[in-house]
Amino acid sequence: MNRKVAIVTGTNSNLGLNTVFRLIETEDSNVRLTIVVTSRTLPRVQEVIVQIKDFYNNKSKRVGDLEIDFDYLLVDFTNMISVLNAYYDINNKYDAINYLFVNAAQGIFDGIDWFGAVKEVLTSPLDAVTNPTYKIQLVGVKSKDDMGLIFQANVFGPYYFISKILPQLSKGKAYIVWVSSIMSDPKYLSLNDIELLKSDASYEGSKRLVDLLHLATYKDLKKLGINQYVVQPGIFTSHSFSKYLNFFTYFGMLFLFYLARWLGSPWHNIDGYKAANASVYVTRLANPNFEKQDAKYGSATSRDGMPYIKTLPIDPTGASDVFAYIQKKKLEWDEKLKDQIVETRVPV
Numbered sequence: 001m002n003r004k005v006a007i008v009t010g011t012n013s014n015l016g017l018n019t020v021f022r023l024i025e026t027e028d029s030n031v032r033l034t035i036v037v038t039s040r041t042l043p044r045v046q047e048v049i050v051q052i053k054d055f056y057n058n059k060s061k062r063v064g065d066l067e068i069d070f071d072y073l074l075v076d077f078t079n080m081i082s083v084l085n086a087y088y089d090i091n092n093k094y095d096a097i098n099y100l101f102v103n104a105a106q107g108i109f110d111g112i113d114w115f116g117a118v119k120e121v122l123t124s125p126l127d128a129v130t131n132p133t134y135k136i137q138l139v140g141v142k143s144k145d146d147m148g149l150i151f152q153a154n155v156f157g158p159y160y161f162i163s164k165i166l167p168q169l170s171k172g173k174a175y176i177v178w179v180s181s182i183m184s185d186p187k188y189l190s191l192n193d194i195e196l197l198k199s200d201a202s203y204e205g206s207k208r209l210v211d212l213l214h215l216a217t218y219k220d221l222k223k224l225g226i227n228q229y230v231v232q233p234g235i236f237t238s239h240s241f242s243k244y245l246n247f248f249t250y251f252g253m254l255f256l257f258y259l260a261r262w263l264g265s266p267w268h269n270i271d272g273y274k275a276a277n278a279s280v281y282v283t284r285l286a287n288p289n290f291e292k293q294d295a296k297y298g299s300a301t302s303r304d305g306m307p308y309i310k311t312l313p314i315d316p317t318g319a320s321d322v323f324a325y326i327q328k329k330k331l332e333w334d335e336k337l338k339d340q341i342v343e344t345r346v347p348v
């Protein structure tokens, strides 16, 4: 049986879980698929494995022609030692990785400006739930590694992990899928603030960095047999929203999401399964010899609820500056971490 290994960062998120569901549904027959669940905590690993097993056994109709098993990786991308340990774990266990979904991300949201939210909803309901400006984000937050927290969590940490497991990704002729956003406009990133420390939209800026880092790296990765894509899942309900919502605002949001879809928004996928369409399209359905890699593949839903893929161009301005900054940062961390892990088992 052909073995494949899939790493999904932030597996226990709505998008991460549905990415795994769609991968199980579309993987070739007679494959043993090892799903490497990642989280910052073990309870969330255990929780999501239960959900994946339930889907596989009771909903997927793949029992019998696709085998699945699990592994897990505890990693916090805001902690470089944790990233290095994750690399070391993978390096000790696998000689080939076939899929890497860079799904995990965070924002440093500090609540919602409800007055601004109501004003936006009343003046432009579609824009209010497509390009919201009423999320309050903290400014200038650094990680314990003295980097911009969101820069490290959403961009540099995952990039450093990828750079360390390149041999396994190359051996597995892997697909790398970076999850970006529709909110990744060039206006959210200043090339004088690549670590997003001066930005009040660091989340959106990090997604712009993802877009540019992809453009700067996919061609070299192709030479290693690795196919990298950038996708965006549209807009869907997320665990991370819930802490800001009560019964009324949750259903108010859902109403506005459906209204936006009926008003013609292609991006209000609303459920995680539809949102995960693009992530699995580029890995299971797209032909890497024909599909463009310099575009962003979006999960979209039509007015009548039919899912489809909608690609968007990516403005390449600043890609070389961003890549030069990140490469320099990588060399700095290679030096800092070079003696962190030493073989303690001395052969007798």
Ligand SMILES: NC(=O)C1=CN([C@@H]2O[C@H](COP(=O)(O)OP(=O)(O)OC[C@H]3O[C@@H](n4cnc5c(N)ncnc54)[C@H](OP(=O)(O)O)[C@@H]3O)[C@@H](O)[C@H]2O)C=CC1
Residues within 6 Å of the ligand: 009, 010, 011, 012, 013, 014, 015, 016, 038, 039, 040, 041, 044, 075, 076, 077, 078, 102, 103, 104, 105, 106, 153, 179, 180, 181, 182, 232, 233, 234, 235, 236, 237, 238, 239, 240, 241
């Ligand atoms: N929801 C939406 O409408 C949209 C979401 N997206 C993107 O889709 C992806 C998934 O979003 P969503 O389903 O809402 O996810 P959530 O915000 O609900 O969860 C985020 C996930 O990322 C993981 N994570 C967060 N910070 C870190 C970190 N520092 N190190 C390691 N893992 C971390 C968490 O894992 P754990 O807590 O288990 O450690 C969690 O599983 C993200 O990249 C997001 O930016 C893009 C556009 C719209």
Ligand SMILES: CC(C)=CCC[C@@H](C)[C@H]1CC[C@H]2C3=C(CC[C@]12C)[C@@]1(C)CCC(=O)[C@@H](C)[C@@H]1CC3
Residues within 6 Å of the ligand: 112, 117, 121, 128, 129, 130, 131, 132, 135, 180, 181, 182, 183, 234, 235, 241, 244, 249, 250, 252, 253, 256
């Ligand atoms: C207005 C009401 C009744 C409730 C507030 C709902 C908001 C919490 C919610 C509405 C639009 C959502 C949204 C995102 C986060 C949560 C909302 C602001 C994102 C910023 C999440 C991350 C992304 O990448 C964006 C594309 C999302 C845009 C929509």
